[in-house]
Amino acid sequence: MDEELRGRVEREAEKHALLNAVKHGSEANVGAVMGPLMGDNPDFRAHADEVPGVVGGVVSRVNGFDPDERRARLEELAPKELAELEAEDEEDDTILPDLPNADEYEEIRMRCAPNPNGPWHIGHARMPAVIGTYKERxxxxxxxxxxxxxxxxxxPNLEAYxxxxxxxxxxGFDPDAVYRASDRVESYYDHARELIEMGGAYTCSCPGDEFSDLKNAGEPxxxxxxxxxxxxxxxEDMVAGKYGSGEMVLRVKTDIEHKNPALRDWVAFRIVDTPHPRERAADYRCWPMLDFQSGVDDHRIGITHIIRGIDLQDxxxxxRFLYDYFDWEYPEVVHWGHVQVDAYDVKMSTSRIxxxxxxGHLDGWDDPRAPTIQSLRRRxxxxxxITDAMIQLGTSTSDVDLAMSSIYAENRNLIDEETDRRFFVREGAEVGLAGSPPDEATPPLHPNHEDRGVRHIPVGDAVVLxxxxxxxxxxxxxxxxxxxxxxxxDVLQYTGDSIDVVREGDVDVIHWAPATESVPLTxxxxxxxxxxRAEPEVGDLDPDDVVQxxxxxxxxxxxxxEVGDEVIAYYAHP
Structure with a gap:
């Protein structure tokens, strides 16, 4: 690399390193700098083996600046890009808007209220991501x-809890408390008794179709x-189990002529003959409906803000009818739309998965084809x-699309610099070697971190491509x-040419594996x-190691x- 080109690389690298550091409020990252640097300067690609070394020195220098120095230097080098970055930051601050009337509460208290009928799919991650972030804010x-x-x-699935x-x-979150509503049934009974005594609820033995006709007609x-x-x-007879399923319900008395029929005298308790799978709850047959149970619990736990789907406005x-009877203050509510996730053929539904x-169409909840959090973790x-990508969706009432590529991009930023490189050849073809090539190849474990050392790959008489x-x-x-x-x-003849043939753009750079000492990998x-087939040292890795x-x-x-050193790996993303 001549001096003129080196100077250009240093100037461009400094700009991108400063942008990276200022944007994230932390030290610059070589891997994050390389992408935009090479994208903005395609002529640098011919020198791909040398550029990372230059960039590494520039990044180290930028990381020696304090935050004010970084911003001042960026304003000097690229004032337009700094202005655009600051405008983006202002926009990012509003991705999660302030909670309504937050300053009126001594403590913001929120709840994540899952139904434990199975593992979570990806869309479920939005609730803890947003609630946990608000807790921190x-x-x-x-x-x-x-x-x-x-x-x-x-x-409920007993394992799902x-x-x-x-x-x-x-x-990335640690809840302050964990409750199971099935442990709190006696509390719901007590509130139901109190509501009945104040004239706010009544028992009803009407067949469901008959009551529906009356309700839709606005008749009691x-x-x-x-x-x-x-x-x-x-x-009390419901609680004692003297009725069968469908024979008796408890209704909250609302407005039988309410313009929305769904709000007219809604069911608070019903009989369920199927025993609960949890042993301590298996004897109950009189169960609260979710609106009653959740409403009581939100008050008793002191919830100040609820986030729920727009489809749950009713x-x-x-x-609110329940809260009015008990003279309770209803929590603040934020409604949002559903999350649609691309890249999966499987419907995002716990029951469907x-x-x-x-x-037998999926191997389990963590099958890579399953749109579950367990699957992403195993990959x-x-x-x-995932949390960072969910936060970017905000709390819009519209349905929002989540591209898996956004999760992949966030993950790449997190792991790229610390992840060692390896060779893996997919369903390859064996080609012989000739011309006395080196006996061993020693590519770096990471191109930006020479201090990590190299891999040792025996060459042999043939390679797999x-x-x-x-x-x-x-x-x-x-x-x-x-x-x-x-x-x-029909063989690859070693030429001994220097790396200049790559820089001149005439020769493609490809990965490979030795034909005899590589390890089989699925x-x-x-x-x-x-x-x-993968390079031999992949057989020495441990489960949970991540490689590129x-x-x-x-x-x-x-x-x-152990037998044959066969390796199984789960693909994360490009």
């Missing part, structure tokens, strides 16, 4: 409350005006990346970490398993077999 409090009072339609808590921990059912003593006795309206597992994607990388006759290629070869007489992807297979992508090592 306001130095507040949040709990996980399992709304598990439907032992039949959304029957722990799965969900593990997912929340993986996303014949049980609406029964005395409180009778209603209370019948409710829940807030129903619960469970059906596919049961039918080596960090919870912080990806089918698309096998050159045409007389064509030259550069085997990464090894050197230049020309394809002649890469599990969203499109199915991919078989191939050069020219393939990031992957998490899942399993290393």
């Amino acid at each position: 306001y130095d507040g409090w949040f709990c996980v409350r399992f709304d598990d009072t439907d032992p039949e339609t959304k029957r 722990d799965w969900i808590l593990e997912d929340i921990d993986y996303l 059912c014949p049980h609406r005006d029964k005395d409180s003593e009778t209603a209370l006795e019948e409710f 829940s807030a309206k129903r619960q 469970g059906e596919l597992i049961e039918a 080596g994607i960090r919870g912080e990346a 990806e089918q698309d990388d096998v050159p045409q006759r007389k064509e030259r290629i550069w085997l990464k970490g090894l050197g230049c070869f020309q394809y002649t007489r 890469l599990r992807t969203m499109d199915g398993d991919v078989e191939g 297979f050069e020219r393939v992508g990031f992957a998490r090592i899942d399993e290393v077999e």
Whole structure:
């Protein structure tokens, strides 16, 4: 690299390093600088082997500045880019708007209220991501409350309680308290008795269709005006299990002529004959509906702000009748739209994913094809990346689209600099070597961190190349970490040419694996398993190690077999 070019690389690298440091309020990252640097300056690509070394020195110098010095220097070098960055920062600050009337509360208290009927799909991550972030912003409090009072339609999965808590921990949050609604049934009974005594609820034995007709006509059912003593006795019979499913319900008395029929005398308790799967709740048959249970709990726990889907607006309206009876203050409510996630053929539904597992179409909840948090974790994607991508969606009432590429980009920023490089050749073709190449290749573990050392790859008499990388006759290629070869007489002839042939743009740089000492590796992807060969030291990695297979992508090592050293890895993203 001549002095003129080196000077250009240093100037451009300094600008991008400063932009990176100022944007994130932290030290600059070499990996994050390289992408935009090479994108803005395509002529640098011919010197790809030398540029990282220059960039590394510039980044070290920039990281020696304090924040004020970085901003001042960026204003001097690139005032327009700084202005655009600051405008973006102002916009980012409003991605999660301030909670309504937050300054009126001594402590912001929020709840994440999952139904534990299975592991979480990706869309579920939005709630703890946003609530946890608000907790940090306001130095507040949040709990996980399992709304598990439907032992039949959304029957709890006993393992899901722990799965969900593990997912929340993986996303980066630690709840201040954990509750199970099925532990609190007696409290709901007490509130129901009080409501009946004040004339706010009545028992109703109307068949469902019959009551629906009356409700839609704005007419009261014949049980609406029964005395409180009778209603209370019948409710006690519900609690005692003297009725079967559908024979008796408890209704909250609202406005039978309300313009919205869904709010007219809604059901607070019903009989469910199916026992709850939790042993301590298995004897209950009289169960609260979610609007009653959640409304009571939100008050008792002291929730100040609720975030819920826009489709649940009627829940807030129903619960306000309950709060008015008890003279409680209703929490602030933020409604948002649903999250639509691309890149998956499987519907984002816990029940649907469970059906596919049961039918054998998916191997489990952490199958790479499953749109679950467990799957992303097994693929080596960090919870912080999911949280950051969810925060970017804000709290719009409109349905929002989440591109998996945004999660991948966030994750790449987190892991790129610390992830070692390796070679993995997918379903390759074996090609012989000739011309006395080196006995061993020693590519760096990371191109930006020479201090980490190198890999040791024995060369042997042949290599494995990806089918698309096998050159045409007389064509030259550069085997990464090894050197230049020309394809002649069905073998790769070592030429001994210098790296200049790559810089001049005449020779493609490709990855490879030794034919004899490589290890078999199965890469599990969203499109199915991919078989191939990896450089030998991949067989020495441990489960949970994350690597970047050069020219393939990031992957998490899942399993290393002792017999034959076969490796199974889960593909994360490019």
